[in-house]
Amino acid sequence: MTFAARMTRSPDAYDADLGQDAAAAFADFAPEVQAAIKGAAGCSPFLAGLMHKEGTWLMDAIDIPEQALQAEIDQIAHLPLSDLNIGLRIAKRRVALLLGVCDLAGVLSLEGVTQTLSDLADAAVDATLKRLVEAEIARGKLPGLTLGDAATAGGMVSLSMGKGGAGELNYSSDIDLICLFDETRFDPDAYHDARASFVRVTRKMASILSDMTGDGYVFRTDLRLRPDPSVTPVCLSMEAAERYYESVGRTWERAAYIKARAAAGDIAAGERFLKTLIPFVWRKHLDFVAIQDAHDMRLRIRDHKGLGGPISLHGHNMKLGRGGIREIEFFTQTRQLIAGGRDPSLRCRGTLDGLAALTKAGWDEADVSDALTARYRTHREVEHRLQMLNDAQTHDLPNTDEGFDRLAAFMGTSSKALKTELRDALEEVHAISEGFFAPSQSGASATPDFGADVTDRWPAYPALRSDRAVEIFNRVKPGLMAALQQAAKPQEALLALDGFLSRLPAGVQVFSLFEANPQLTQLIVDIASTAPALAEYLGRNAAVFDAVIGGDFFADWPGEAALREDLTSNLHAAPDYEARLDAARRWMKEWHFRIGVHHLRGLVTAEQAGCQYADLAGAVLGALLPVVGDHFAHKHGRAPGRGAVVLGMGSLGAGRLHAASDLDLIVIYDGQDQDASDGPRPLATRTYYARLTQALVTALSAPMAEGRLYEVDMRLRPSGGQGPVATSFARFEPYQMEEAWTWEHLALTRARVVAGPTGLAQDVEQVRARVLAAKSGGSTIRTDVQDMRARIAAAKTPSGPYDAKIGQGRLQDIELTGQTLALVSGAAVRRTADQISQSSIAQTDKADLQAAAALCWSMQASAQLLQGGTLDVSTLGEGARRFILRETGQPSLDALSDALAAVSRAAAAVTQRIMKG
Structure with missing residues (x-):
């Protein structure tokens, strides 16, 4: 052409x-x-x-x-x-x-x-x-x-x-x-x-x-x-540069490296260097501090160049002036810095590519991105015409009408039309940019003396010890205090927020997050005034707020398989083993927080929340086991035989956890008669799997920079605490058939493989089914369970009228009854509700057990979310009381106590009849 x-x-x-x-x-x-x-x-x-x-x-x-x-x-x-x-x-x-x-x-x-x-x-x-x-x-x-x-x-x-x-x-x-x-x-x-x-x-x-x-x-x-x-030479070593950025690198330098590219010379070495700077440029948490840093830089540029004041076309700087090219670049790069650590798709060098990526990822509205893209093109073309005139490094619009006439001719338009388009473009860009960097601070304000007795101690907290944290918090505080005063019990909410602030190790990032996302102010007030345990969790793990801003916090639950795939992808992106363990902790905590907030706000029921917590744990185990296995194999060789599966026991096996659940696990391996591994430091097969199991437990429970994943309990393994930590598949079935006690068969009714190779998992499930079928006719099952119930009653007494777990006819007792019914019938179902519904007992008895189980679970799940333990109504704030009553469908706490007592008596009577046969 x-x-x-x-x-x-x-x-x-x-x-x-x-x-x-x-x-x-x-x-x-x-x-x-x-x-x-x-x-x-x-x-x-x-x-x-x-x-x-x-x-x-x-x-x-x-x-x-x-x-x-x-x-x-x-x-x-x-x-x-x-x-x-x-x-x-x-x-x-x-x-x-x-x-x-x-x-x-x-x-x-x-x-x-x-x-x-x-x-x-x-x-x-x-x-x-x-x-x-x-x-x-x-x-x-x-x-x-x-x-x-x-x-x-x-x-x-x-x-x-x-x-x-x-x-x-x-x-x-x-x-x-x-x-x-x-x-x-x-x-x-x-x-x-x-x-x-x-x-x-x-x-x-x-x-x-x-x-x-x-x-x-x-x-x-x-x-x-x-x-x-x-002070540095014009060319310096990569090692010196890396040390500089790690120690004193600033936000503007991080922004500069968004566009950095190894362009000449030893490209491979340059790309390796840029890779080392990824943690410096792209922070692992949402980085709203970058907004203030970029805004401060904008203001310094304006002051230094004398570019403040209203937009005037004559002599206006198309690059640095209000509404200019730099404002579009700052807008784009700052938003990339905020979220690019979590979302690699945002790590684009080009401004227009960055705007498109931000829109695709949900960080910008399409109309904002479209407007800035169109204005960026206009601005750059005007800039190019200005520079073409005399090959001058200028960004200034003409100072005379004659100059505008020449520029308009260069652009194939009239001077009047050009001026109109330029003014509209500059004003639109400035409005968008200013709205992002310096949003209006107008809004409700609190009564001046509200909470002074509490707020007076805030300056001594670690989160408010830096001048910058205080500066940001002072901008956030009016809205926060106003939201507190709108709570049902303002003083209670204030005290709960005080607890949250007292546990924050640092404040700049969190307060910047609140400032940039005002909706979080109401969320933290809701949490603080309703669920002290969740507020305490937030104080230790404030980075989970990132998930709220991430875009899909209120989307439908994805299910265990999608969660596992997502976590696996995150783990593969981490550079080493320790980073993978920390990545797993960050990921798990965000999803854990999401479930709690959804439950708190009534978006899911206690039953749905329980299933989601179990999905989350299953996803963590399923994604983490291969990572632990690969790391272990690097030293000791690939796992002998078919590998190992993780058997979830108790509540995990039944697919229902609460906010504070630990994990009951058994590891079963199949060495297929191989004597040892074949790595650089080979281990005997039994030792290999024992140490692999210990490595998995450590990966789950060890406190790291990002905390721990779960507490792990392995006492349900064969022979209990005295047995090996990993069980041979060849030994598993004979042990269950010939040596296991009734309590071990009861535990097996809820067992479920949650991680490991599919073939071995299927074989373990077949063994489980055979054992339950074989033991279903046991003549001592009911008497053994009665003895167990008696020992439990002697060792554990209810902590009060609102203890939904301990006591006859309450949650632990009902779950044991369900397990008994499943074992007696040889049924392979795991969930308590299914174990009851598929049994041969009378329908009225089923209804009594199910009613008690439902109420007890609602109370247990709610108590663990609100307080991290047994429900203590004497310490409940107004928001927490309302939550408990909403979850249980009761009009008052007294009515709740009466309802719990009534359903427990009925359930206990049913259990007694079942145990008598």
Whole structure:
């Protein structure tokens, strides 16, 4: 397709004579192309000058612009050092000329223009570095390197930052570079010589690219984005740079590295370095502190450049002024910093790519993203026209009407229409940006003296010891106190919030989270005033608030299989074993918190919450067992035989946990007669699986930086606490058939494989079914259970009238009754409700047991969520009382006590009849 056929627009010649003179040299071009040439030259003396110098080349290149541009960029790699100065400048002016004409005619998109300029910069820097390093090697200034090392610049890399890194360079951009070298390529004794050489290379490179000669310049080069530029050399080692970012790196530097790209020299070394900075740039938790940091930076830029005040088009800076390009970039990069640690899809270098990713991930509304995308394109095109006029590094709109007339002609429109569009665009961008960085603080306020007796002690808490935390909290506090006063019992809510604040180890991140997401203020007040145990949990694990902001906090429950897949993906992304264990803890806590909040707010019932907690535990075990196994196998070889399965016992096996449940587990392995593993440190099969089991328990229960996953109880394994921690599959069935006690068969009624290889899991389930069938006719089952009930009653007495777990006819007793019914009948069902409903007892007895089980579970699940233990009504706040009554369907606590006593008596009577047979 010809250039003319691809044209979608054309500039108007502001200086008709200048434009006509330029167009006359291209009389063979199609009329449409001549019009574009005339308009370009008639608006831009710079382009007119380039046409005079490179007209012959342009005639050959214009109908195949992409091919011609790429050829110019590709030939740079072959320039010898002696030809770099002139060769690079010729390439730059040719690319600038052809790009300018293509841009003005609409033949290339904005992205095509900026990417080509970025490719040109990469090629120029790469060729210059490699030729200069080659010269240093030839002079013997880089100890240990040969001329062959010049192909990778001797381990030196140039990171392209800012617009260059994102492929967004404009016509007169500086190129922002950070130059580093890989110190591991040199002996320690040669380190200082190598650094000195790379510093010389960097300075010479900057001079070759930046110096203005008779042939112009290539790119102005800015090296000030490197670590601490006032005291560090222009090229420093990767190890020194990494130490700097780990210790004193700032938010603006994190934002800069969003666009960082290894662009020239030793690309592989540069990419390795960027990978080490991932934890620095992308925080593992939502990072709302970045909003204030970015806002402060915006204000400093405005003050430094004198760009405050209302928008005035004459002389307005399209890059740094209000509503300008930088505001769109700040908006995008700040939101990327907030959530990019959790969502790798947000780690885009390009501004438009970033906006699209934020929308797709639910962090921006589509209309906001669409508006900023459209305005960004407009702003960048205006910026390009301003720079094309005289190849000037400017972003300022004209100061005169004549200047606007020229700019409007350059853009193929009228001055009036251009001014209207610009004002609308700038104001829209500023409104969106200001609404994000500096939202209105108006809203309800608390009575001035409310809670002073409590709030007076807050400054002494760890969360409020830093000046920055206090500053942010003072902005959040009015809304928080107002929400507290709207609680049913404000003073109770305040005291509960006080407990939450007292346990926070630090406050900046949490308070920033509240400030950026006002809906969390009401949520924390709801939790604090209703569920002290959940508030206490939050005080220790405030990062779980991330889940609320993540976008799908109130979506439907995904189920165990989807949870396991999600966690597995998270674990695979972690760099090492310890990081995987911490990742599992963060992930589990967010989902655990979600279940609790859903239960608290009535989005799920106690029964549904119990199933979800069990799904969560199953997902954790299913995803974590292979991780533990792989880590263990690295030392001791692959697991002998078919591997091991984890059998969930008790409530986990029955598929119903509460907020504070531990996990009852049994590990069963099948070594298939293999004597030992075959790794570097082999272990006998029995020892292998015993230690693997201990490793799994440690992975689940060890306190780490992110806390622990679950407490684990293995006392239900064969032979109880005296038996081996892992049971051989070959031994499992004989033991159950010949040696196990009644209590072990009862436990087996609720057993369920929750992790491990499918084939072994199926075999274990078949054994379970055979054992239950074989033991169903046991003559001593009922008398053994009666003895167990008597021992339990003697050892554990109810803690009060609201104890839903302990006591005859209460939860523990009903679950034991269900297990008895299942064992007597040989039924393989695990859930108490199913064990009762599928038994042969009378329907009225079934109804009494089910009614008691339902009420007791509602009370137990609620008590564990609210208080982390047995329900103590004397300490319940008003919100908690309402929650308990809502969950149990009772009008008052007295009525609840009476109802619990009544259903328990009925259930106990049924149990007595069952035990008598």
